[in-house]
Amino acid sequence: VLLQHGLGDVTVNGSLTARLPHNLHVSFAGVDGEALMTCLADEVAVASGSACTSGSREPSHVMTALGRGAVATWGAVRFGLGRGTTADEIDRAAACVIGHVARLRTMSPVAAGARA
């Protein structure tokens, strides 16, 4: 909710109810998940399923099965909560993510409202 309110164009991948409670897999439209992971590296530990090793990487077959387009697939990032994670840490992580995603989107060719 913090991310959607602060950014817009944020999609939770998978069911909102039938999922592990500590896992959040989201797509930030117009942003590459691996690039976001690099920006966050000193502050928030996340995982990206879109690491590429060449100029022609393949979209995640799971994301494709969920009906998500290629651009949404590249923008996917996974957050996990640990036993000791606090609400304050989640708030700080959300603020950090919002700042980096907003800046990365200024470079993105994917226009607001046209993101998928």
Add this chain to the structure above:
Amino acid sequence: MTGAYSDAVRERCREPRRAGAWPDGDRGVATGSAGSLEAGAWTRLQVRVGADGRVVDTRFKVFGCSAAIASASYVADALIGATLAEAKAVAAGDVAAALDLPDGKHAMAALATEAARAAAEAWAAGVPGAALAGEPGPGIKEVVTS
């Protein structure tokens, strides 16, 4: 992947220089792009050419991984002061070496240099000398490479 990146890549990813775009039709600006969103990496470079026939400013847009962002930012910096021939000659290997890109990421440096070459081709083909000297002209032209 993040851990394999150099400080130069991380710095340009977090604080990219020359990010942005000039509007279509801006006089004295040539644009080139390479890659595709569907393939997961796309870069566009714009060069503003001065009356002396050299690049006076640049902007880039990019969609892609950290290496793609860093490469686009690096090439946008490297093009400042370049002649047409120099803009065409920016080498992907030099970009990859300067950023210390991992071996598997050299394609992202090539993407940025392809965009630079495309911008140079647009410059050669469509940015008239009259416009560069301050006279009205068609200004922007874009060359797209696959």
